[in-house]
Amino acid sequence: MLTLLRGGTVYDPIQGIKGETRDIWIRDGRIVADPGADARPDETHDLSGKVVMAGGVDMHTHVGGGKVNIARTLLPPELRAEAEDSLRGPVPTAWETGIEYARMGYTAVFEPALLPVNARLAHQEMGDIPIMDKGAFAMLGNDDFLLKLLAADAPQAQINDYVSWILRATRSMAIKVVNPGGINAFKFNQRKMDLDETNPHYGVTARRILETLSAAVQELGVPKPLHVHTCNLGIPGNVDTTLATMAATGGIPVHLTHLQFHSYGTEGDMGFSSAAAPIAEYINSHDNISVDVGQVMFGQTCTISADTMLQYAAHQHANPKRWLAADLECEAGCGVVPFKYRDKSFVNALQWSIGLELFLAVNDPWRVVLTTDHPNGASFTSYPHLIRLLMDRSFRNDRLSSLHVEAQASTHLASMEREYDLYEIAIVTRAAPARLLGLTERGNLAPGSAADIAVYTPGDDWEAVFRDASLVFKDGKLVVRDGKLVDISWGVTHWMETEHDAGIETALDEHFRKHYAMSLSNYPVRDDDIEADGRGKLVAHACRRER
Amino acid sequence: MENARDVPCPFCGLGCDDLALRADGPAFAVEQGACPRSATGFGRAAPSAQAYIAGNPVELPQAVDQAVTLLRAARLPMVTGLATDVAGSRSALRLAQRAQAAMDHLHGSSGFQGVLAMQSSGGMSTTLSELRNRAQMVLLLGSNGSDVAPRLAERFLDGRGGAFLDGRPRDVILIGPHAPAETDNAGIRWQHIACDTETVPYAIAALRCLLEERALDERAANELPLTELAELAERMRAIDYGAVVWGPSGLGADGDLLVEALQTLVQSLNAEKRWGGLALAGNESATTFEEVCLWSTGYAGRLRYRGDQVLYEPRLIDAKRMLASGESDCMVWIGGLEGDHLPGRPGVPAIVLTSNPEALDWQPDVLIPIGVPGIDHAGTSVRSDHVVSLPLRKLRDSDLPAAADVLDRIIAGLPVPETTSC
Numbered sequence: 013m014l015t016l017l018r019g020g021t022v023y024d025p026i027q028g029i030k031g032e033t034r035d036i037w038i039r040d041g042r043i044v045a046d047p048g049a050d051a052r053p054d055e056t057h058d059l060s061g062k063v064v065m066a067g068g069v070d071m072h073t074h075v076g077g078g079k080v081n082i083a084r085t086l087l088p089p090e091l092r093a094e095a096e097d098s099l100r101g102p103v104p105t106a107w108e109t110g111i112e113y114a115r116m117g118y119t120a121v122f123e124p125a126l127l128p129v130n131a132r133l134a135h136q137e138m139g140d141i142p143i144m145d146k147g148a149f150a151m152l153g154n155d156d157f158l159l160k161l162l163a164a165d166a167p168q169a170q171i172n173d174y175v176s177w178i179l180r181a182t183r184s185m186a187i188k189v190v191n192p193g194g195i196n197a198f199k200f201n202q203r204k205m206d207l208d209e210t211n212p213h214y215g216v217t218a219r220r221i222l223e224t225l226s227a228a229v230q231e232l233g234v235p236k237p238l239h240v241h242t243c244n245l246g247i248p249g250n251v252d253t254t255l256a257t258m259a260a261t262g263g264i265p266v267h268l269t270h271l272q273f274h275s276y277g278t279e280g281d282m283g284f285s286s287a288a289a290p291i292a293e294y295i296n297s298h299d300n301i302s303v304d305v306g307q308v309m310f311g312q313t314c315t316i317s318a319d320t321m322l323q324y325a326a327h328q329h330a331n332p333k334r335w336l337a338a339d340l341e342c343e344a345g346c347g348v349v350p351f352k353y354r355d356k357s358f359v360n361a362l363q364w365s366i367g368l369e370l371f372l373a374v375n376d377p378w379r380v381v382l383t384t385d386h387p388n389g390a391s392f393t394s395y396p397h398l399i400r401l402l403m404d405r406s407f408r409n410d411r412l413s414s415l416h417v418e419a420q421a422s423t424h425l426a427s428m429e430r431e432y433d434l435y436e437i438a439i440v441t442r443a444a445p446a447r448l449l450g451l452t453e454r455g456n457l458a459p460g461s462a463a464d465i466a467v468y469t470p471g472d473d474w475e476a477v478f479r480d481a482s483l484v485f486k487d488g489k490l491v492v493r494d495g496k497l498v499d500i501s502w503g504v505t506h507w508m509e510t511e512h513d514a515g516i517e518t519a520l521d522e523h524f525r526k527h528y529a530m531s532l533s534n535y536p537v538r539d540d541d542i543e544a545d546g547r548g549k550l551v552a553h554a555c556r557r558e559r
Numbered sequence: 560m561e562n563a564r565d566v567p568c569p570f571c572g573l574g575c576d577d578l579a580l581r582a583d584g585p586a587f588a589v590e591q592g593a594c595p596r597s598a599t600g601f602g603r604a605a606p607s608a609q610a611y612i613a614g615n616p617v618e619l620p621q622a623v624d625q626a627v628t629l630l631r632a633a634r635l636p637m638v639t640g641l642a643t644d645v646a647g648s649r650s651a652l653r654l655a656q657r658a659q660a661a662m663d664h665l666h667g668s669s670g671f672q673g674v675l676a677m678q679s680s681g682g683m684s685t686t687l688s689e690l691r692n693r694a695q696m697v698l699l700l701g702s703n704g705s706d707v708a709p710r711l712a713e714r715f716l717d718g719r720g721g722a723f724l725d726g727r728p729r730d731v732i733l734i735g736p737h738a739p740a741e742t743d744n745a746g747i748r749w750q751h752i753a754c755d756t757e758t759v760p761y762a763i764a765a766l767r768c769l770l771e772e773r774a775l776d777e778r779a780a781n782e783l784p785l786t787e788l789a790e791l792a793e794r795m796r797a798i799d800y801g802a803v804v805w806g807p808s809g810l811g812a813d814g815d816l817l818v819e820a821l822q823t824l825v826q827s828l829n830a831e832k833r834w835g836g837l838a839l840a841g842n843e844s845a846t847t848f849e850e851v852c853l854w855s856t857g858y859a860g861r862l863r864y865r866g867d868q869v870l871y872e873p874r875l876i877d878a879k880r881m882l883a884s885g886e887s888d889c890m891v892w893i894g895g896l897e898g899d900h901l902p903g904r905p906g907v908p909a910i911v912l913t914s915n916p917e918a919l920d921w922q923p924d925v926l927i928p929i930g931v932p933g934i935d936h937a938g939t940s941v942r943s944d945h946v947v948s949l950p951l952r953k954l955r956d957s958d959l960p961a962a963a964d965v966l967d968r969i970i971a972g973l974p975v976p977e978t979t980s981c
């Protein structure tokens with residue numbers, strides 16, 4: 013089957029195509045070069061006047077794993093209906109997740125906090141998300157095995173073997189660390205942990221965990237830099253920790269996630285201020301740092317995080333008043349706290365401003381990915397609104413002028429003139445996340461790439477433009493027309509195949525016998541766990557190991 | 560059939576995966592890791608795959624057709640049992656949507672109590688390994704442990720298995736009518752604070768008052784084992800990590816209120832020390848269905864489909880009640896892991912998919928024998944703590960289909976409702 017998308021205005025930052033009129037040819041699910049004057053397409057879509065981009069790639073969205081089900085349980089039906097910006101509320105079902113993403117022209121979602129021991133079930137849950145490709149980041153850094161290795165001064169090579177084993181066993185794409193060592197420390201009743209504080213049982217600092225894991229990721233050749241949710245999330249004054257975290261890996265690439273929640277100062281009468289400026293300045297002068305923002309939007313949501321230590325500390329803010337925190341199986345934890353961001357709250361309004369300040373003050377869009385840390389800052393369904401805030405300064409300033417008055421006085425946002433253009437939007441919503449993940453055949457429109465394509469009809473209201481894509485193709489199949497589902501497809505599961513010495517299993521086996529209630533042989537995800545339903549498909553990516 | 564090691568067991572929520580099986584004629588003998596449930600489960604020979612319509616033997620396609628006919632004629636079918644793996648749960652949900660049915664797991668009433676408690680207070684929880692490795696003390700309610708999860712004491716309560724307990728025995732305190740089943744384990748110091756089921760909520764309330772040094776109503780206090788509770792409160796304050804564990808079906812009619820009281824007790828204990836709660840859920844794969852149901856519909860069960868909508872009506876949707884009253888006019892029983900929890904004859908047409916047809920003492924309108932996940936086919940089941948899932952294996956060749964296979968064939972015969980999404 014040969015399809016022609018004729019004459020659209022193409023934005024493809026990976027190829028450097030900046031709003032040029034181009035034809036795109038699709039054969040059997042892939043983009044192909046122009047087959048020549050004799051070619052007769054089976055299907056032609058006239059896209060003159062339309063904007064054409066690769067399908068969106070969300071690299072940080074909580075769409076799978078037990079914590080999402082806990083959030084579904086905690087938020088009763090009546091509250092879901094109340095949530096703004098979404099038909100489905102802040103914690104949609106797997107089915108709704110795929111449909112709502114596809115509607116906006118997204119074609120891939122990555123769960124950034126996979127608890128390794130929960131991998132099988134999380135993949136099965138994500139397997140029920142239609143249309144989307146998916147993948148996961150396995151969480152390490154609070155697991156007793158790694159901390160034990162660090163406490164025993166194990167060689168880096170052994171840690172690399174373990175990290176590689178985890179990527180394979182959990183079929184994950186990348187490694188994430190959350191509050192390094194702190195979630196584990198909370199199990200020993202420690203309530204706070206900064207970068208240079210130690211875990212009470214293992215005597216290991218957060219800094220050491222970051223150094224070791226970022227080195228492991230680099231040495232294994234995993235393209236995606238270590239995904240870091242650093243210490244002190246949400247705490248006024250955490251800017252110092254955040255800057256220290258960015259410096260901690262000594263130039264090794266590192267990705268700071270939901271940076272907005274880590275960009276707080278303590279100035280002003282309220283003891284809470286924006287520290288976006290020094291953080292953006294640091295990013296602008298250090299190429300090894302990439303970030304995603306974790307923008308806050310107003311309305312009901314539910315915060316879900318592996319950071320049990322700080323989610324427990326935040327439980328008094330639960331709205332409605334119900335929350336759950338859990339210690340999880342020798343590996344990490346989770347905390348689920350429903351929350352309502354209010355535009356008339358000083359703190360919430362300033363959080364909103366800080367996120368936008370970061371977007372506008374980081375110069376290089378290739379290193380700042382558009383996220384709301386769904387559903388922590390807001391539901392992913394608010395992306396079209398966020399895009400308009402970035403593209404339309406008068407809209408942004410109108411919105412700002414309706415917020416808590418003192419919050420308005422505490423931000424430079426009104427004076428920030430930058431407006432994202434379509435090329436930059438294409439970078440922060442598809443090209444940059446795809447490149448950071450190491451996906452070469454997604455997030456771009458080059459011949460040979462998968463035909464994941466979104467077509468939009470431009471207009472004055474960019475929110476409306478990006479809410480309902482005019483056409484969406486997934487692997488060449490037309491799945492959405494005018495924001496409505498017209499067909500179904502099931503994406504693949506991406507994972508990163510690295511190499512390691514199988515000898516690591518000897519140490520793991522001993523650890524499993526002592527700590528786990530499961531034998532090592534039953535731990536890894538089997539291909540059939542993902543593929544046996546006839547829809548799922550694993551795609552292994554080769555690491556960039558240079559030896 | 561071959562011998563097998565490190566075999567995952569699907570027969571209760573504990574999720575043991577250390578079983579050694581010896582092929583023994585048409586079934587398996589459990590050589591290592593045996594308990595009454597696993598010995599029975601693995602020891603059962605595969606039944607005949609013969610399907611029946613009203614007691615008459617038929618080929619599988621005929622049975623499927625008859626099931627389709629019954630479902631097409633029904634106004635509100637009830638999909639129940641639901642003792643199945645992840646794949647079976649997925650197909651059951653698709654069937655319920657297609658047939659515009661209601662759904663309720665066979666343990667729906669105790670599951671619902673836990674969900675209600677979560678929706679009023681939330682909680683603070685722990686998982687089986689954390690409990691084993693860290694908990695110096697365990698309070699146990701609504702169960703003596705082994706009645707629900709036979710190997711709980713051996714695998715999780717024995718303090719000598721705790722990675723952070725330095726080989727010390729664990730204090731396990733039973734509050735309620737259930738006495739400890741076995742007390743000869745040197746790794747456990749049992750204590751039984753006896754009171755009847757109705758008194759347990761008051762005992763928990765009193766315990767909380769004692770912990771928070773609040774005054775107790777004297778008259779109420781007189782009826783409670785106060786000296787023991789006061790001594791317990793003293794010990795609870797001193798430990799670093801504790802766990803509160805309950806058997807969800809043994810909590811009585813107001814179990815949701817008791818779970819809420821336990822959850823809020825655990826939440827408040829965390830102001831100073833570390834505690835976690837854990838329900839011994841998951842028998843007959845209740846947690847497996849809950850997880851799949853949550854990510855598929857947003858609800859943990861007790862729902863019905865109307866068009867594209869999912870209606871969550873936990874107090875109204877009760878399989879037993881609705882089948883008895885005729886409110887639901889067709890029963891679909893989905894088993895595989897139901898063991899001896901077989902349905903009684905309802906007063907309405909019944910389609911029964913079971914791995915234990917020989918134990919059924921009545922003739923359903925449609926009877927289709929199916930395999931056991933983890934013996935006759937591979938699959939996934941979820942442990943009581945909702946976190947860990949087991950890679951169930953196919954251990955023998957049998958001609959029994961998986962529940963999902965049969966359900967998918969039935970679904971194929973049903974019309975797509977007006978607006979549908981999958």
Ligand code: SF4
Pocket residue numbers: 568569570571572573574575592593594595596597708709710711
């Ligand atoms: S305790 Fe439960 S999981 Fe363990 S062997 Fe017995 S039935 Fe199986």
